[in-house]
Amino acid sequence: MQADKARNALLIDLDGVIYQSEHLLDGALETLEWIGRKKIPHLYVTNTTSRSCAALLDKFQTLGFSATLKDLVTPAVAAAQWLQSRQLHKVALFVPEVTQADFGDIESVSLDREATVDAVVIGDLGEAWDYRLLNRAFRFLMQDPQPALIALGMTRYWRDQNGLRLDVAPFIKALEHAASCEALVLGKPAAAFFESSLAKLQCDAEQAFMIGDDIVGDIDAAQNCGIRGIQVRTGKFREADLDGPIKPYALLDSFADLPSWWRQAVDRTP
């Protein structure tokens, strides 16, 4: 999707904006149809590592909308590109099995044995995390020379049907602390992730809006790159999020309110 110079573009977070776990949020489909009719250049920018890109596209179909691989930016795809560009082929992948497909030809070592690796990649393993697994990642990182530590996003937590859940960031922080290293973040809130999204849309930061439910990972991170952040009051949003120093460019009750807000604030039609 290409944006001409005068055109505004949209980066859209998925979970907490369009859907909540497996359920579409009210009015989301109508807004997506409106985006399509209006031909607003857009990308789905997600930190999801619990599904491959192909599985995400299948999920979209099930929920009633469609997209293609080029409309999707995920940390796994960014990480695979980064590893390949640096010829790092031997990797310890701490990611859900389904996401491993997005790493293509990169060799993933068995996590049960000692092995020399070029990089340790950490995604959201959810309930699969335990002491043994976290310690395994730590031991890979203590090799000499130290492998690169790659974080698939740096989201602190998210919300499913049962409530808030730890995401990738707390596990990365533990590993950084224990192994005295700093992770390379490929995903939100890393500036590089937003910059590659803008490059993909061929638009400047000032032309773009990021709509998301995470005041830190979506709004603050985008606004630090010069992209205007639109906070929705769905997903993980809590009213207390607005008490801090981060001021979203706009605040909407939900994604369903985007068209009417856009008419007033962007198109400036009465």
Ligand SMILES: [Mg+2]
């Ligand atoms: Mg979200």
